[in-house]
Amino acid sequence: MISHFPDKRNYIAPLAGLKVLLLCLIFIWHTDRMPPLPDLGLIGTTLFFMVSGFLTAYKHIGSMSCSWQTSWEVAWAKLRHFYPLHLLTFLLAAAISKDWIDFMGWQAYLCSALLNLALLQSWFSEIRFTFNGVSWFLSSLLFCYFCSPMINGLLTRAADKAWGLAGFWAGTFCLRLAITVLMYINPHFFYVDTYVNPLVRLLEFANGASLGAVFLVYGRNWQTYCASHPVLASFCQLLLTIGCIVGLGIFSGQNIHTLFIPLYGLLLLSLTESSGLLGKLLGHKILLWASVIELEFFMLHQMVIRYMRLTLPGSSWKYYLLVFVCTVILSFMVYKLHKALRRKA
Secondary structure (H helix, E strand, O other): OOOOOOOOOOOOHHHHHHHHHHHHHHHHHOOOOOOOOOOHHHHHHHHHHHHHHHHHHHHHOOOOOOOHHHHHHHHHHHHHHHHHHHHHHHHHHHOOOHHHHHHHOHHHHHHHHHHHHOOOHHHOHHHOOOOOHHHHHHHHHHHHHHHHHHHHHHHHHHOOOOOHHHHHHHHHHHHHHHHHHHHHHOOOOOOOOOOOOHHHHHHHHHHHHHHHHHHHHHHHHHHHHHHHOHHHHHHHHHHHHHHHHHHHHHOOOHHHHHHOHHHHHHHHHHOOOOOOHHHHHHOOHHHHHHHHHHHHHHHHHHHHHHHHHHHOOOOOHHHHHHHHHHHHHHHHHHHHHHHHHHHHO
């Protein structure tokens, strides 16, 4: 029986590095040089939602009140942080959206624009990838952050009961799996856009949050054990990583992908300790520096790819390496500008 969570919560460097690695995989997925691999965009964003939920619970559970007011305050704080970047990329996309206008017509185009500006596009599967295609992620993530105080409140109560956290994790996973199974059995009768739907992504966010709570309660034992057995910690991290890669390589597709969520969770828990080999690599200072611009890189990379294709077409690996470098430089510049503007405000 656990009645409280520890107050001292250290920075988990390997998870920051993991997010940088996932961004690189998503960038590769959005180029046209992809080998025949599983949907790296789907895998990367699922892990992103789980990591976001994990870190939200890890940082705020036990200190965040469960109320509608707190939900609005959290959502507003997140919105103020990333909306200027969303607006910038929206305008960049709108400047080269003639093909969308021809395809959709003016009325549908304007409706799509309003929903994008309101960050509601992920609720409507027909327009989920319009304008800056990756902005659907912010739309769904904002809903998850809005719900995070209620999730943390449920986890706080669950932690006071025997097997409460395990039950919460199992519940979110089973609901997510049930959606996949129902779609597989009869997609004409039951269909949900599991790629972007905020309610589906909320289940992944909540699943990650339950793991964050588990780590808060039992993480010290794991860290102490790994510190005295670094070889075993490295073996666990590498085994889980190889299991994810090989499994997804053999069994690709959205239906199979859901079954790997427990494996993703074990991988996240194993990477909370930096004494293992993979934990040390992901916690390297270069990746930690890159994690500072993760939001800017994610939001800008597709815009850079599209503008580069218009002005300087190419398709070789060297070309996309140049695009990658340009995206990193632009992301850093936008990050510095955004930071300066926030200070003045």
